[in-house]
Amino acid sequence: MPDARGSKEEKAAASGVKARPLIVQPLWDRLDQAVIVTDCNLDAPGPTILYVNRAFTALTGYRADEAIGRSPRFLQCPRTDPVVAATIRQELLEGEFARCTLVNRRKDGTEYLCSLVITPLVGPRGDTEHFICVAENLKEDRTPEAMKRLSAELEQAQTLIEDMERRQSEAEEEIDRQRRDLAIVTERYRDSLAQLDAIQERLAIRENALERSGREIDRSDFELHASLEELRAMDEELRATLEQMEEANIQLGLTNEELRRLQAADADKLQLLASASHDLRQPVMSMGLFLDVLRNRLGEAERPIMGGLLAAHLSIRTLLEGMLDTARLDAGAMEPIIEPLPIALMLEMIHGEFLPQAEMRGLRFRAVSSGAIVLSDAQLLERILRNLVANALKYAVSGTILMGCRRCRDHLRIEVWDTGPGIPEASQKSIFEEFRQLDNPGRDQARGVGLGLAIVARLSRRLGHEIGLRSWPGRGSVFSITLPLAQPGKRRRRR
Incomplete structure (x- = not known):
């Protein structure tokens, strides 16, 4: 060896x-x-x-x-x-x-x-x-001979620990000594600073005296040349201002040209995204029908695999619908419709849709109902909640997923709790960016492209709702969206 x-x-x-x-x-x-x-x-x-x-x-x-x-x-x-x-x-x-x-x-x-x-x-x-x-x-082996040998080895280990403790004690003594030396050096440094302040004060007094003498000597000459210098300064400032304006105009023209090019490119991308998302809807819906038929024909042993397939299909469908809605919003083809919504019906519908996939994967999925009525767009709010639940179902390996509501004065906060791996604090902002997956640094396309939470963030901004995140690495995360409660007599309006 x-x-x-x-x-x-x-x-x-x-x-x-x-x-x-x-x-x-x-x-x-x-x-x-x-x-x-x-x-x-x-x-x-x-x-x-x-x-x-x-x-x-x-x-x-x-x-x-x-x-x-x-x-x-x-x-x-x-x-x-x-x-x-x-x-x-x-x-x-x-x-x-x-x-x-x-x-x-x-x-x-x-x-x-x-x-x-x-x-x-x-x-x-x-x-x-x-x-x-x-x-x-x-x-x-726990025979007497083995126990005797283990006892001897334990003594050796204890000797090693005692040696470590001795070294730690020596290190602590060295640290104390260095701290005392540092205190002495600090005191000397403070004394030196005090002496330096005194010297600087005396130098400042002498400089002030010299400045007063210099001002009295230069005052006459300064008054003679003041007008000429002022005219020269104004001429230089005017020339510099004209040069800056010319450069700004050139830069503005370049910026406008680049902006027009980017707007045209964005319009092409949005059109392509809307067309692709619309064309992909039909095979995804067909896949869901086939999976629903297959679910009733498989045995108990295949239920976890079937749960993963159903969860993946639901995640794909949620992502496609969110992409299509986002593309329509960005292209101006759809405007959010803000109206009073009973939140209980929406929570019940999402719970019933995701419950079979959660059970097949060995997860508990609970939804706590609420009688609150909120102001939002029904279709876009459903997209946001479906993406949050799909994200929780994707990363939770075991435990419980909980969806519930909390009243915050005149607002309602809808929360989705999971028992997944959690998110480090340094990465909690970046996960709402496009194509960011904390557990997929190699960009494995088989594990998704990281658009679910980015769609949540964009739709929430369009609706004026606040997205929140609290996470405990190794224990789980809770995503939330805060939206206003409907006031009595509030009528439907468009944004």
Whole structure:
């Protein structure tokens, strides 16, 4: 087997990770438990393995050169509990050690129950530099001889932990010393600033005296030449203004020409989009009829697959209808009709349409009814809600999708909750842009093109409704749309 430390340094150099000498590697190579040393990066795609001992190869079947440079996640299997993995990351972010049990997979494909203890390694500055993971197969022999050997290994591990604690204590002492030195330097710096302020004040007094003398000397000459300089300045300013106006006129002409070209190109694109969307409606509707017939002929084993097909068909139909409506709005062929709408009927219709697809995928879909009456366009508001529910159905693997309403004074907020992967705060604005999918960086067309939420944003702007998003990565998201409540006696109007 290649030298683990050499492989680690080569992998670290290739991946840009600055390797630090691990002075306890000989001790780890003599341990019977698997030891994994990673860097301290907890952001996706996770930490990188810098070192593994011989026991790691015996436990997993992977050599050191096959593991170094990769994320420990490659050991996980479909039965690995993602909640436990998320808990490990949270505990390490809080600077604590993590202890857990996971189902991992060896190189030969067999699965094993693994007990993990992960401890941060703190450097001289008090920052976490590495993570050390000690892994043990829970199905190992528990004979007295094995227990004695494990006891000896535990003592070795405790010795290692004590050494780490000693190093951490020394680091804390070094930090305290540096803080005291910094306080002394800061005090000296403040004294220097005070002295500098005093010197600058004296210099300012001398400069003021010199300026007064200079003004008295130059006053006569300035008064003689003031009129001439003023005329010259006015002439220069007028010449510069004329040049700016000429450049502005040239730029305005170029801008107008470019605007006309873009408007013509946009008109062609809108016409093409409207025609293509209209032509695609017929095969999509036919697909829905075929899927409805096929659903009644499949058994229970095929229900998840059928649920995915129905959800994909409903997503395609929702997307096409939204694209067609958006194209009509942009082309001026359709204007929103704002009128009082009972929201209960619309929620019931959307719930009944998406419920079979959710049940076939093993999801719960609930809709909480409301007796509120809102002001909006019925067709466009339905497009928005269908896109939000289709988006939730697409990303929720398990759990519940909830659609309900909240009153906010003279407005109503319709919310769609899901238990999907969640959205990082830095990406919450970009997901409403065209062709943006957070889980599809490779632009795989089989997974859609990222237009559903962009259509929601554009239709909401045309209706004057506010779109909201709250999300918790790893737990789920809630999309909302806020629209005004209808006042008594409010009559239908066009926008």
